[in-house]
Amino acid sequence: MAATTNTRKVALVLTLLALLPPSIIGARTRPSSPHHSQGHKRSPPPASPPPPPPAPTAPAAAAGLVRATCNSTAYYDLCVSTLGADPSSATADVRGLSSIAVSAAAVNASGGAATAVALATGGNTTTTVDGTTQALLRTCATKYGEARDALSAARDSIAQENYDYASVHVSAAAEYPQVCRVLFQRQRPGDYPPELAAREETLRQLCTVALDIITLLSNNTN
Numbered sequence: 001m002a003a004t005t006n007t008r009k010v011a012l013v014l015t016l017l018a019l020l021p022p023s024i025i026g027a028r029t030r031p032s033s034p035h036h037s038q039g040h041k042r043s044p045p046p047a048s049p050p051p052p053p054p055a056p057t058a059p060a061a062a063a064g065l066v067r068a069t070c071n072s073t074a075y076y077d078l079c080v081s082t083l084g085a086d087p088s089s090a091t092a093d094v095r096g097l098s099s100i101a102v103s104a105a106a107v108n109a110s111g112g113a114a115t116a117v118a119l120a121t122g123g124n125t126t127t128t129v130d131g132t133t134q135a136l137l138r139t140c141a142t143k144y145g146e147a148r149d150a151l152s153a154a155r156d157s158i159a160q161e162n163y164d165y166a167s168v169h170v171s172a173a174a175e176y177p178q179v180c181r182v183l184f185q186r187q188r189p190g191d192y193p194p195e196l197a198a199r200e201e202t203l204r205q206l207c208t209v210a211l212d213i214i215t216l217l218s219n220n221t222n
Contacts, residue, residue, distance in 0.1 A: 112144035
Protein backbone atom coordinates (compact mmCIF):
# COMPACT_ATOMS: atom_id res chain seq x y z
CA MET A 1 0.00 0.00 0.00
CA ALA A 2 2.84 2.43 0.87
CA ALA A 3 4.64 1.61 -2.35
CA THR A 4 1.52 2.38 -4.34
CA THR A 5 1.15 5.75 -2.59
CA ASN A 6 4.79 6.74 -3.33
CA THR A 7 4.37 5.72 -6.93
CA ARG A 8 1.35 7.98 -7.26
CA LYS A 9 3.25 10.93 -5.70
CA VAL A 10 6.15 10.54 -8.12
CA ALA A 11 3.76 10.34 -11.03
CA LEU A 12 1.98 13.48 -9.83
CA VAL A 13 5.28 15.42 -9.58
CA LEU A 14 6.34 14.32 -13.03
CA THR A 15 2.97 15.36 -14.41
CA LEU A 16 3.27 18.84 -12.84
CA LEU A 17 6.80 19.27 -14.18
CA ALA A 18 5.61 18.35 -17.62
CA LEU A 19 2.96 21.05 -17.44
CA LEU A 20 5.42 23.84 -16.41
CA PRO A 21 6.87 26.10 -19.20
CA PRO A 22 10.50 25.36 -20.07
CA SER A 23 11.51 29.00 -19.31
CA ILE A 24 10.55 28.59 -15.68
CA ILE A 25 12.41 25.33 -15.35
CA GLY A 26 15.52 26.89 -16.97
CA ALA A 27 15.35 29.93 -14.68
CA ARG A 28 15.34 27.72 -11.63
CA THR A 29 18.28 25.63 -12.77
CA ARG A 30 20.48 28.25 -14.54
CA PRO A 31 23.53 29.23 -12.43
CA SER A 32 24.11 32.88 -11.72
CA SER A 33 26.44 34.61 -14.13
CA PRO A 34 29.74 35.85 -12.70
CA HIS A 35 29.40 38.86 -14.95
CA HIS A 36 26.25 40.04 -13.20
CA SER A 37 27.57 39.31 -9.73
CA GLN A 38 30.75 41.34 -10.18
CA GLY A 39 29.24 44.33 -11.98
CA HIS A 40 30.85 46.52 -14.64
CA LYS A 41 34.39 47.77 -14.06
CA ARG A 42 34.70 51.53 -14.68
CA SER A 43 37.83 53.09 -16.08
CA PRO A 44 39.45 55.75 -13.84
CA PRO A 45 38.45 59.37 -14.62
CA PRO A 46 40.94 61.42 -16.63
CA ALA A 47 43.41 63.46 -14.60
CA SER A 48 42.30 67.05 -14.09
CA PRO A 49 44.59 69.79 -15.47
CA PRO A 50 46.83 71.57 -12.95
CA PRO A 51 45.31 74.71 -11.41
CA PRO A 52 46.42 78.07 -12.83
CA PRO A 53 49.12 79.94 -10.91
CA PRO A 54 47.73 82.19 -8.18
CA ALA A 55 47.30 85.86 -8.91
CA PRO A 56 49.86 88.22 -7.35
CA THR A 57 49.00 89.00 -3.77
CA ALA A 58 48.13 92.52 -2.69
CA PRO A 59 51.40 93.07 -0.78
CA ALA A 60 53.41 92.01 -3.83
CA ALA A 61 51.45 94.37 -6.06
CA ALA A 62 51.90 97.21 -3.57
CA ALA A 63 55.65 96.59 -3.36
CA GLY A 64 55.78 96.66 -7.14
CA LEU A 65 54.08 100.06 -7.23
CA VAL A 66 56.49 101.40 -4.61
CA ARG A 67 59.50 100.23 -6.63
CA ALA A 68 58.09 101.56 -9.89
CA THR A 69 57.36 104.92 -8.28
CA CYS A 70 60.77 105.15 -6.63
CA ASN A 71 62.45 104.43 -9.95
CA SER A 72 61.35 107.93 -10.94
CA THR A 73 63.12 109.55 -7.98
CA ALA A 74 66.70 110.68 -7.45
CA TYR A 75 67.13 108.62 -4.27
CA TYR A 76 65.72 105.17 -4.96
CA ASP A 77 66.89 103.42 -1.77
CA LEU A 78 65.74 106.24 0.48
CA CYS A 79 62.42 106.31 -1.34
CA VAL A 80 61.80 102.56 -1.00
CA SER A 81 62.75 102.47 2.68
CA THR A 82 60.70 105.57 3.50
CA LEU A 83 57.54 104.43 1.72
CA GLY A 84 57.91 100.83 2.87
CA ALA A 85 58.16 101.93 6.50
CA ASP A 86 54.60 103.28 6.35
CA PRO A 87 51.97 100.49 6.54
CA SER A 88 49.52 102.56 4.50
CA SER A 89 51.79 102.17 1.45
CA ALA A 90 50.36 98.64 1.08
CA THR A 91 47.07 100.09 -0.16
CA ALA A 92 48.19 103.48 -1.47
CA ASP A 93 48.14 104.69 -5.05
CA VAL A 94 50.74 107.12 -6.40
CA ARG A 95 48.98 110.07 -4.81
CA GLY A 96 48.98 108.26 -1.50
CA LEU A 97 52.68 107.51 -1.88
CA SER A 98 53.43 111.18 -2.50
CA SER A 99 51.58 112.06 0.69
CA ILE A 100 53.59 109.46 2.61
CA ALA A 101 56.84 110.95 1.31
CA VAL A 102 55.76 114.45 2.34
CA SER A 103 54.75 113.20 5.78
CA ALA A 104 58.15 111.56 6.26
CA ALA A 105 59.85 114.84 5.40
CA ALA A 106 57.59 116.64 7.89
CA VAL A 107 58.64 114.20 10.63
CA ASN A 108 62.27 114.96 9.85
CA ALA A 109 61.60 118.70 10.00
CA SER A 110 59.90 118.32 13.38
CA GLY A 111 62.92 116.39 14.60
CA GLY A 112 65.20 119.16 13.35
CA ALA A 113 63.27 121.77 15.30
CA ALA A 114 63.44 119.67 18.46
CA THR A 115 67.17 119.09 17.98
CA ALA A 116 67.84 122.81 17.59
CA VAL A 117 65.88 123.62 20.76
CA ALA A 118 67.74 120.93 22.70
CA LEU A 119 71.10 122.27 21.51
CA ALA A 120 70.11 125.82 22.44
CA THR A 121 69.24 124.80 25.99
CA GLY A 122 72.29 122.59 26.36
CA GLY A 123 70.20 119.43 26.46
CA ASN A 124 72.40 117.57 23.98
CA THR A 125 75.80 118.66 25.28
CA THR A 126 77.66 119.52 28.45
CA THR A 127 79.36 122.45 26.71
CA THR A 128 78.11 125.90 27.63
CA VAL A 129 76.33 127.60 24.74
CA ASP A 130 76.98 131.31 24.39
CA GLY A 131 74.31 133.86 23.61
CA THR A 132 75.11 134.15 19.91
CA THR A 133 74.98 130.40 19.37
CA GLN A 134 71.75 130.17 21.32
CA ALA A 135 70.19 132.83 19.11
CA LEU A 136 71.34 130.99 16.00
CA LEU A 137 69.95 127.71 17.25
CA ARG A 138 66.61 129.28 18.07
CA THR A 139 66.52 130.64 14.54
CA CYS A 140 67.27 127.14 13.29
CA ALA A 141 64.39 125.76 15.35
CA THR A 142 62.10 128.35 13.82
CA LYS A 143 63.22 127.51 10.28
CA TYR A 144 62.69 123.79 10.79
CA GLY A 145 59.27 124.59 12.20
CA GLU A 146 58.48 126.59 9.07
CA ALA A 147 59.64 123.65 6.96
CA ARG A 148 57.28 121.38 8.88
CA ASP A 149 54.38 123.78 8.32
CA ALA A 150 55.17 124.04 4.61
CA LEU A 151 55.11 120.26 4.31
CA SER A 152 51.79 120.13 6.11
CA ALA A 153 50.43 122.60 3.55
CA ALA A 154 51.88 120.44 0.77
CA ARG A 155 50.02 117.42 2.11
CA ASP A 156 46.77 119.40 2.05
CA SER A 157 47.45 120.47 -1.54
CA ILE A 158 48.02 116.85 -2.56
CA ALA A 159 44.69 115.88 -0.99
CA GLN A 160 43.07 118.62 -3.09
CA GLU A 161 44.97 117.40 -6.18
CA ASN A 162 46.64 120.81 -6.47
CA TYR A 163 50.06 119.49 -7.35
CA ASP A 164 51.60 122.80 -8.41
CA TYR A 165 51.04 124.28 -4.96
CA ALA A 166 52.25 121.07 -3.37
CA SER A 167 55.53 121.37 -5.27
CA VAL A 168 55.96 124.99 -4.18
CA HIS A 169 55.46 124.09 -0.52
CA VAL A 170 57.87 121.15 -0.64
CA SER A 171 60.53 123.25 -2.38
CA ALA A 172 60.20 125.91 0.30
CA ALA A 173 60.49 123.29 3.04
CA ALA A 174 63.81 122.11 1.61
CA GLU A 175 65.19 125.67 1.62
CA TYR A 176 64.25 126.78 5.14
CA PRO A 177 67.00 124.79 6.95
CA GLN A 178 69.61 126.22 4.59
CA VAL A 179 69.09 129.58 6.30
CA CYS A 180 70.29 127.99 9.53
CA ARG A 181 73.49 126.74 7.92
CA VAL A 182 74.21 130.06 6.21
CA LEU A 183 73.77 132.00 9.46
CA PHE A 184 76.23 129.71 11.22
CA GLN A 185 78.72 130.09 8.39
CA ARG A 186 78.55 133.87 8.74
CA GLN A 187 78.54 134.22 12.51
CA ARG A 188 80.05 131.01 13.85
CA PRO A 189 82.15 129.46 11.06
CA GLY A 190 82.94 125.83 11.77
CA ASP A 191 80.40 125.59 14.61
CA TYR A 192 77.43 124.37 12.60
CA PRO A 193 76.19 121.43 14.72
CA PRO A 194 76.66 118.08 12.94
CA GLU A 195 73.24 116.97 14.21
CA LEU A 196 71.61 119.79 12.26
CA ALA A 197 73.84 119.21 9.25
CA ALA A 198 72.60 115.60 9.11
CA ARG A 199 68.99 116.72 9.52
CA GLU A 200 69.35 119.27 6.75
CA GLU A 201 70.78 116.76 4.28
CA THR A 202 68.17 114.12 5.04
CA LEU A 203 65.37 116.66 4.75
CA ARG A 204 66.73 117.85 1.42
CA GLN A 205 66.76 114.30 0.07
CA LEU A 206 63.28 113.52 1.40
CA CYS A 207 61.93 116.70 -0.17
CA THR A 208 63.58 115.73 -3.46
CA VAL A 209 61.88 112.32 -3.33
CA ALA A 210 58.54 113.95 -2.56
CA LEU A 211 58.95 116.44 -5.41
CA ASP A 212 59.84 113.66 -7.86
CA ILE A 213 56.74 111.67 -6.92
CA ILE A 214 54.53 114.77 -7.13
CA THR A 215 55.96 115.46 -10.59
CA LEU A 216 55.21 111.88 -11.64
CA LEU A 217 51.71 112.21 -10.26
CA SER A 218 51.16 115.52 -12.04
CA ASN A 219 52.37 114.11 -15.36
CA ASN A 220 50.05 111.11 -15.08
CA THR A 221 47.01 113.30 -14.48
CA ASN A 222 47.65 115.77 -17.31
